[in-house]
Amino acid sequence: MGYRNYIGFMPKKVYNKIRRLSHDDLLKFYNIEKDSDGHGYIGVYDFTEELFEFGKYCDFKPPKGSTKNFFTNKETRKHYEEYELNLVTKDFLKYIIENYTSKVKTYYKKMEDPFHKDYDYCEFLKAVKSEYKSNWEDIYDTKNYTFDFTKITQEQQNALWKIITHVIDMSSEWNRLTPYNLDSGDAITKSWKYEYEIFELVRIYKSFDWKRNVMCYYGY
Numbered sequence: 001m002g003y004r005n006y007i008g009f010m011p012k013k014v015y016n017k018i019r020r021l022s023h024d025d026l027l028k029f030y031n032i033e034k035d036s037d038g039h040g041y042i043g044v045y046d047f048t049e050e051l052f053e054f055g056k057y058c059d060f061k062p063p064k065g066s067t068k069n070f071f072t073n074k075e076t077r078k079h080y081e082e083y084e085l086n087l088v089t090k091d092f093l094k095y096i097i098e099n100y101t102s103k104v105k106t107y108y109k110k111m112e113d114p115f116h117k118d119y120d121y122c123e124f125l126k127a128v129k130s131e132y133k134s135n136w137e138d139i140y141d142t143k144n145y146t147f148d149f150t151k152i153t154q155e156q157q158n159a160l161w162k163i164i165t166h167v168i169d170m171s172s173e174w175n176r177l178t179p180y181n182l183d184s185g186d187a188i189t190k191s192w193k194y195e196y197e198i199f200e201l202v203r204i205y206k207s208f209d210w211k212r213n214v215m216c217y218y219g220y
Contacts, residue, residue, distance in 0.1 A: 005058045005219040007088065007204075008048035015214045018047070023076045044083045044218045051204055051215070055192055058219075060099065066092035070216055085218045092217065093205045100194045100201070107194075111166065114159040124151045 018029055027033075027040040030047060034040040067086040071077040077085075115122050127148040136142045152160070170193075173179050179191040188203055189196045208215060 002056060003219055004056055005054040005084070005217065006045075006050055007052045007054075007093070007215055007217050008045075008050045009208070009213045009215050010048050012212055012214050014047075019070070020072050021076060022073055023079050026076060043220060044080060044085050044216075045220060048216055048218070051208075052187075052200065060096065062088070062092050062095050065089070066095060067217065080218075083218045083220055086216060088215050088217045090205065090208075090210060093201060093208075093215070097198055097201050097205065100198050104194050104198070111159050111163050114153070114156040122153075122156065124148070124153070124156055127151050 018026060021029060024040075027042060030042055032040045032042050066089045069077055070085045070087050071080065115125055124147070129146045130143045132143055133141075173191065173193060177191070179189055179193065179196050181187045181190050186203075186207075187200060189200050191197065
């Protein structure tokens with residue numbers, strides 16, 4: 001599966017008991033026995049509960065003050081360097097929502113602008129002719145459209161290809177998968193599409209109990 005990043009949580013009461021512990025004491029706290037070589041291991045996923053999976057290749061640059069070290073004990077912290085383990089604040093979650101929003105807006109604008117920019121249609125679209133079908137049953141499909149492809153630019157052809165492949169991709173999301181979640185748990189969606197992930201993150205942002213729990217960011 002490879003390395004992925006997550007946000008998770010744990011009760012604040014439990015966190016306050018472990019944040020200063022040495023690694024040996026952390027193992028004792030969770031009743032982890034050492035092997036014959038004196039080594040013991042507990043992963044961050046063993047003492048946190050997963051809230052959301054971001055997947056691979058996260059490029060987050062969260063605002064200053066929105067993250068801090070999970071463990072105050074430097075020796076314990078060193079054991080979890082590879083996990084990117086940090087406490088995160090509500091501002092961190094807001095940053096990710098805004099980061100994903102920016103990605104979605106940029107993605108769609110790159111497809112839209114060659115055809116429709118500054119509230120004006122391009123010459124290619126202005127030249128489109130339409131006429132009502134003689135026979136139609138679908139109220140959303142009542143016309144035939146005729147395009148003059150001599151007026152389409154190379155930039156518009158490139159954008160048109162992206163639009164077509166995007167529609168095919170989104171159709172697959174709905175017709176071959178299910179972007180919403182009706183199974184157990186509180187998650188609205190398990191989709192990895194930014195458009196849908198944003199709503200799951202907003203749900204977490206609004207419902208997370210910051211008084212009773214701490215949120216953390218980690219990877220493995």
